[in-house]
Amino acid sequence: MEKQNEVVVFGTWSSGYCKRVEIALALKGIPYEYKEEDLTNKSESLLYYNPVHKKVPVLVHNGKSIAESLVILEYIDDCWKHAPKLLPEDPYLRAKLRFWANFYDQNFMASTTQIIMSRGEERERAVKDFGEVLKVFEDGVKKDFPAEFPCFDGKNLGFLDIVVGTIACNYEAFHEAW
Ligand SMILES: N[C@@H](CCC(=O)N[C@@H](CS)C(=O)NCC(=O)O)C(=O)O
Structure with missing residues (x-):
């Protein structure tokens, strides 16, 4: 049976881009699994989920991946519509x-x-x-x-x-x- 709302974040500790994703998930109260990447030796999973840029952060939601922190922030706000909203409606x-x-x-x-x-x-x-x-x-x-x-x-x-x-x-x- 497919797990609902399984959220995984690929990140690296020093990255502000990755912190954006973690902060947004924390604000929304979404539990997630965090996978620390060694950028000098990128994991097969990271290369699989972000084949274009090969960078962190990557958010994997129920097996589907999204890359680029700004895109991920919007996705989080669209997907989990409850407060606090990150972006206005207008x-x-x-x-x-x-x-x-x-x-x-x-x-x-x-x-x-x-x-x-x-x-x-x-x-x-x-x-x-x-x-x-x-x-x-x-x-x-x-x-x-x-x-x-x-x-x-x-x-x-x-x-x-x-x-x-x-x-x-x-x-x-x-x-x-x-
Ligand atoms: N525009 C991207 C930038 C992401 C980015 O530059 N990530 C860096 C870590 S801070 C990275 O993964 N670098 C690995 C590489 O360049 O190979 C975003 O907003 O997510």
């Missing part, structure tokens, strides 16, 4: 949140890696670039959500909070390593 607001989440992933991740990997003047430039990206993000989100900034409002933990907040999940590890 299609326009949903689209705007997706837009800023994509902007964040395309710009911030590269920018923070650049800061971590560089030294001296190069790092100063990277920090300045990061500040500029941050300003575009903040101004843009404020303009799109004039009534209430949909992130770090101290009330609800939503889609953009999860996307942005998980950048800090490995902060201590980076701090210790560098």
Whole structure:
């Protein structure tokens, strides 16, 4: 007999992308099995479930796999419709949140890696670039959500909070390593 709602997450401890999935499942109260991946020696299962990118996170729900953290977050919210909702109902607001989440992933991740990997003047430039990206993000989100900034409002933990907040999940590890 098929098990209902069997949820497995393939992840790695240091990944903010994976933490997004774990946080969303925890918020919704969905039990799941966690499988830690060694990215230097990826498991057959990971390669099977994410043959295109071969990356974590991957969510496997009743044997069906979904890759890419932003896609997984939406799937979780669509699949388990109970509160707390991660995304609003309004299609326009949903689209705007997706837009800023994509902007964040395309710009911030590269920018923070650049800061971590560089030294001296190069790092100063990277920090300045990061500040500029941050300003575009903040101004843009404020303009799109004039009534209430949909992130770090101290009330609800939503889609953009999860996307942005998980950048800090490995902060201590980076701090210790560098
Ligand atoms: N866009 C992907 C990024 C996932 C990603 O970059 N995962 C990294 C770990 S943080 C990975 O699996 N890297 C393995 C590799 O590049 O081979 C997402 O949002 O899920």
